Amino acid sequence: MAYVVFVGGLVVVxxxxxxxxxxxxxxxxxxxxxxxxxxxxxxxxxxxxxSHHELRQQADRKSESGSPDDL
Structure with a gap:
């Protein structure tokens, strides 16, 4: 019974x-x-x-969107 209570508490946490x-x-x-x-x-x-700094730079970078004149 104690194991069931322990596992239940672990699941809740x-x-x-x-x-x-x-x-x-x-x-x-x-x-x-x-x-x-x-x-x-x-x-x-x-x-x-x-790697953390590289990922932050990638997240901060904005993708370049083409101008409407390119069509």
Whole structure:
């Protein structure tokens, strides 16, 4: 019986964290967490830190749209 309670509690906690992650993503929150992870990666995993900056640059870049005169 104790295992059922433990597994049930684990499922509830994981479901709550999943809901919180989706809520934070919809609201645009979590940039502080991303910054903290970037600082950690810069200190301990330099290749991951470089990848983080490359991904941020790709996200910030806007795709070039052709002008109407090109048709």
């Amino acid at each position: 994981l479901a709550g964290l999943t809901w919180f992650a989706s809520w934070a993503k919809r609201r645009g929150r979590g940039s502080g967490v991303a910054g903290a992870l970037a600082a950690y990666e810069e200190a301990y995993r330099t290749t991951a830190h470089q």
